[in-house]
Amino acid sequence: MSEQIKFNLPEREIPEAWYNIVADMANKPLPPLHPGTLQPIGPEALAPLFPMELIKQEVTGDTWVPIPDEVRDIYKIWRPTPLFRARRLEKVLDTPAKIYYKYEGVSPAGSHKPNTAVPQAYYNMKEGIKRITTETGAGQWGSALAFACNLFGIECEIYMVKISYEQKPYRKMMMNAWGATVYPSPSDRTNAGRTILGQDPDSPGSLGIAISEAVEMAAGNDDVKYALGSVLNHVLMHQTVIGLESIKQMEMAGDFPDIVIAPFGGGSNFAGISFPFLRYNLTEGKQIRAIAAEPTSCPKLTRGVFRYDFGDTIGMTPLLPMYTLGHTFVPAKIHAGGLRYHGAGAIVSQLLRDGLIEAQAVDQIESFEAGIQFAKAEGIIPAPEANHGIAVAVREALQAREEGVSKTILFNLCGHGNFDMASYEAYFAGKLSKHELTQDEVDAAVALIDTPMIPA
Numbered sequence: 276m277s278e279q280i281k282f283n284l285p286e287r288e289i290p291e292a293w294y295n296i297v298a299d300m301a302n303k304p305l306p307p308l309h310p311g312t313l314q315p316i317g318p319e320a321l322a323p324l325f326p327m328e329l330i331k332q333e334v335t336g337d338t339w340v341p342i343p344d345e346v347r348d349i350y351k352i353w354r355p356t357p358l359f360r361a362r363r364l365e366k367v368l369d370t371p372a373k374i375y376y377k378y379e380g381v382s383p384a385g386s387h388k389p390n391t392a393v394p395q396a397y398y399n400m401k402e403g404i405k406r407i408t409t410e411t412g413a414g415q416w417g418s419a420l421a422f423a424c425n426l427f428g429i430e431c432e433i434y435m436v437k438i439s440y441e442q443k444p445y446r447k448m449m450m451n452a453w454g455a456t457v458y459p460s461p462s463d464r465t466n467a468g469r470t471i472l473g474q475d476p477d478s479p480g481s482l483g484i485a486i487s488e489a490v491e492m493a494a495g496n497d498d499v500k501y502a503l504g505s506v507l508n509h510v511l512m513h514q515t516v517i518g519l520e521s522i523k524q525m526e527m528a529g530d531f532p533d534i535v536i537a538p539f540g541g542g543s544n545f546a547g548i549s550f551p552f553l554r555y556n557l558t559e560g561k562q563i564r565a566i567a568a569e570p571t572s573c574p575k576l577t578r579g580v581f582r583y584d585f586g587d588t589i590g591m592t593p594l595l596p597m598y599t600l601g602h603t604f605v606p607a608k609i610h611a612g613g614l615r616y617h618g619a620g621a622i623v624s625q626l627l628r629d630g631l632i633e634a635q636a637v638d639q640i641e642s643f644e645a646g647i648q649f650a651k652a653e654g655i656i657p658a659p660e661a662n663h664g665i666a667v668a669v670r671e672a673l674q675a676r677e678e679g680v681s682k683t684i685l686f687n688l689c690g691h692g693n694f695d696m697a698s699y700e701a702y703f704a705g706k707l708s709k710h711e712l713t714q715d716e717v718d719a720a721v722a723l724i725d726t727p728m729i730p731a
């Protein structure tokens with residue numbers, strides 16, 4: 276028989292618990308600070324925005340958090356997701372490296388985002404919440420939450436970054452099809468949106484601005500809560516189903532990764548695939564490299580600073596210890612909308628600071644080239660965000676060829692690009708250019724940050 280390329284698990288292998296890496300970290304992330312008093316806050320400060328069960332998960336010290344049966348039942352619609360050996364890509368690259376990818380694009384929304392949208396909607400439903408607000412960049416998170424809210428009979432109100440709203444009209448239709456209402460952000464519905472429009476009526480928007488709008492809407496209403504698609508500890512934890520399944524699938528393949536790679540916006544799909552593998556580093560002394568791939572136009576991990584910063588632009592959220600370019604930084608209008616975020620989650624930031632993970636930056640031309648090379652070899656057309664991870668996987672595979680060593684590389688193909696054809700069209704028409712922040716631009720962005728420093 277020819278060699279196997281697809282490794283599938285049966286439904287009974289859907290994980291029964293999420294993995295909380297904080298339990299295994301020697302240096303825990305620093306506590307969040309109150310945006311007004313700048314003092315550490317307890318879980319109760321998050322109560323206006325999130326249901327209690329998610330707040331408990333945000334601060335839990337347990338290693339494993341059980342996944343409710345109702346959530347596992349919904350996961351069955353698309354989980355376990357397949358893991359592939361990219362044999363054709365290996366051949367094209369003429370590399371001794373073995374390349375595997377976990378494919379999260381088989382979910383109804385087309386990405387990893389429903390892995391956390393479903394439990395978030397579930398816990399809100401359990402606590403009687405009738406409406407959830409959120410932001411969305413590329414539209415992947417918004418469509419995932421629209422899908423999940425619909426399953427539990429919750430209204431869903433979405434602030435979509437204006438540039439993506441214009442670039443990706445079909446993502447909006449998906450959200451509408453699942454019953455959600457979508458507004459381009461900045462909008463005139465909120466004080467935050469009106470403030471930004473007052474400063475710049477043509478603002479393309481950013482995830483930070485859209486978060487301000489969604490948070491403002493939830494904070495002002497008792498039966499409305501807010502959901503975030505990345506950054507927070509509980510969101511990263513929900514995504515660990517990706518890595519937990521991958522461990523079993525790599526076993527089926529008779530292999531184990533030396534390098535795990537994922538694109539990085541706020542850190543959720545990177546955490547999802549890498550944390551269960553990093554557990555072997557933290558508890559058994561293995562040395563798996565985990566590499567986050569970010570855009571050169573929004574390089575918070577590779578060129579940002581580690582300090583407290585807001586999650587949103589206006590400064591309404593608690594301050595988190597993070598690698599950041601500053602909460603007022605508005606990234607260039609690149610086509611990987613989901614990676615246009617100024618900061619990173621507290622856990623991934625602490626891991627980076629401690630040298631336990633790595634980061635590389637990729638410009639949009641290199642990332643589209645890698646995505647198209649992948650599509651030609653393997654068939655699936657990736658989301659522009661996912662292309663960043665593929666580009667780093669290609670770099671590592673070519674490096675292995677240069678060194679003449681066989682490495683095993685696993686990357687997360689976090690979503691398909693079937694609704695991102697406008698981005699591909701722009702690339703094919705030669706309308707995209709290599710974009711990298713200059714040092715002056717990084718310095719200027721960082722100089723604006725006025726939030727508390729973290730001593731070295």
Ligand SMILES: Cc1ncc(COP(=O)(O)O)c(C=O)c1O
Pocket residue numbers: 386412413414415416504505506538539540541542543544545612613614658660661689690
């Ligand atoms: C397809 C896709 N990949 C990656 C990301 C980045 O987010 P995260 O770092 O939380 O995975 C997004 C965010 O919207 C996305 O839509």
